[in-house]
Amino acid sequence: MDEDLGEFVREFKKVLEDSLEILTDLDCDFVQSKEDELTxxxxxxxxxxxxxxxxxxxxxxxxxxxxxxxxxx
CATH class of the missing domain: 1.20.5 (Single alpha-helices involved in coiled-coils or other helix-helix interfaces)
Incomplete structure:
Protein backbone atom coordinates (compact mmCIF):
# COMPACT_ATOMS: atom_id res chain seq x y z
CA MET A 1 0.00 0.00 0.00
CA ASP A 2 2.84 2.41 0.87
CA GLU A 3 4.50 1.55 -2.45
CA ASP A 4 1.28 2.42 -4.30
CA LEU A 5 1.06 5.74 -2.48
CA GLY A 6 4.72 6.47 -3.20
CA GLU A 7 4.23 5.69 -6.89
CA PHE A 8 1.13 7.88 -6.96
CA VAL A 9 3.03 10.79 -5.39
CA ARG A 10 5.90 10.39 -7.89
CA GLU A 11 3.48 10.34 -10.83
CA PHE A 12 1.56 13.31 -9.42
CA LYS A 13 4.79 15.27 -8.97
CA LYS A 14 5.79 14.50 -12.56
CA VAL A 15 2.41 15.69 -13.87
CA LEU A 16 2.72 18.89 -11.84
CA GLU A 17 6.24 19.52 -13.16
CA ASP A 18 5.09 18.98 -16.74
CA SER A 19 2.06 21.22 -16.25
CA LEU A 20 4.15 23.95 -14.67
CA GLU A 21 6.63 23.79 -17.53
CA ILE A 22 3.83 24.09 -20.09
CA LEU A 23 2.26 27.03 -18.25
CA THR A 24 5.64 28.75 -17.94
CA ASP A 25 6.25 28.30 -21.66
CA LEU A 26 2.81 29.71 -22.47
CA ASP A 27 3.44 32.68 -20.19
CA CYS A 28 6.82 33.33 -21.81
CA ASP A 29 5.25 33.10 -25.29
CA PHE A 30 2.53 35.56 -24.29
CA VAL A 31 5.00 37.99 -22.74
CA GLN A 32 7.33 37.64 -25.72
CA SER A 33 4.54 38.41 -28.19
CA LYS A 34 3.69 41.59 -26.28
CA GLU A 35 7.37 42.54 -26.07
CA ASP A 36 7.81 42.16 -29.82
CA GLU A 37 5.88 45.39 -30.32
CA LEU A 38 8.37 48.15 -31.09
CA THR A 39 8.10 51.63 -29.66
Whole structure:
Protein backbone atom coordinates (compact mmCIF):
# COMPACT_ATOMS: atom_id res chain seq x y z
CA MET A 1 0.00 0.00 0.00
CA ASP A 2 2.84 2.41 0.87
CA GLU A 3 4.50 1.55 -2.45
CA ASP A 4 1.28 2.42 -4.30
CA LEU A 5 1.06 5.74 -2.48
CA GLY A 6 4.72 6.47 -3.20
CA GLU A 7 4.23 5.69 -6.89
CA PHE A 8 1.13 7.88 -6.96
CA VAL A 9 3.03 10.79 -5.39
CA ARG A 10 5.90 10.39 -7.89
CA GLU A 11 3.48 10.34 -10.83
CA PHE A 12 1.56 13.31 -9.42
CA LYS A 13 4.79 15.27 -8.97
CA LYS A 14 5.79 14.50 -12.56
CA VAL A 15 2.41 15.69 -13.87
CA LEU A 16 2.72 18.89 -11.84
CA GLU A 17 6.24 19.52 -13.16
CA ASP A 18 5.09 18.98 -16.74
CA SER A 19 2.06 21.22 -16.25
CA LEU A 20 4.15 23.95 -14.67
CA GLU A 21 6.63 23.79 -17.53
CA ILE A 22 3.83 24.09 -20.09
CA LEU A 23 2.26 27.03 -18.25
CA THR A 24 5.64 28.75 -17.94
CA ASP A 25 6.25 28.30 -21.66
CA LEU A 26 2.81 29.71 -22.47
CA ASP A 27 3.44 32.68 -20.19
CA CYS A 28 6.82 33.33 -21.81
CA ASP A 29 5.25 33.10 -25.29
CA PHE A 30 2.53 35.56 -24.29
CA VAL A 31 5.00 37.99 -22.74
CA GLN A 32 7.33 37.64 -25.72
CA SER A 33 4.54 38.41 -28.19
CA LYS A 34 3.69 41.59 -26.28
CA GLU A 35 7.37 42.54 -26.07
CA ASP A 36 7.81 42.16 -29.82
CA GLU A 37 5.88 45.39 -30.32
CA LEU A 38 8.37 48.15 -31.09
CA THR A 39 8.10 51.63 -29.66
CA UNK A 40 10.24 54.58 -30.57
CA UNK A 41 12.63 55.90 -27.94
CA UNK A 42 12.82 59.65 -28.20
CA UNK A 43 15.00 60.66 -25.24
CA UNK A 44 17.89 59.49 -23.10
CA UNK A 45 15.47 59.24 -20.17
CA UNK A 46 13.50 56.61 -22.08
CA UNK A 47 16.74 54.74 -22.83
CA UNK A 48 17.55 54.63 -19.10
CA UNK A 49 14.01 53.54 -18.23
CA UNK A 50 14.06 50.80 -20.88
CA UNK A 51 17.43 49.57 -19.59
CA UNK A 52 16.08 49.45 -16.03
CA UNK A 53 12.96 47.60 -17.20
CA UNK A 54 15.03 45.00 -19.02
CA UNK A 55 17.32 44.47 -16.02
CA UNK A 56 14.36 44.12 -13.65
CA UNK A 57 12.59 41.71 -16.00
CA UNK A 58 15.71 39.52 -16.17
CA UNK A 59 15.99 39.49 -12.36
CA UNK A 60 12.35 38.52 -11.98
CA UNK A 61 12.60 35.69 -14.53
CA UNK A 62 15.78 34.40 -12.86
CA UNK A 63 14.08 34.48 -9.44
CA UNK A 64 11.03 32.65 -10.82
CA UNK A 65 13.22 29.97 -12.35
CA UNK A 66 15.14 29.50 -9.10
CA UNK A 67 11.92 29.27 -7.10
CA UNK A 68 10.48 26.65 -9.42
CA UNK A 69 13.73 24.68 -9.37
CA UNK A 70 13.82 24.70 -5.53
CA UNK A 71 10.15 23.74 -5.20
CA UNK A 72 10.52 20.65 -7.38
CA UNK A 73 13.86 19.31 -6.21
Missing amino acids: HITSMQEVHEATDDIANFAKIKRAESELIRRKFQ
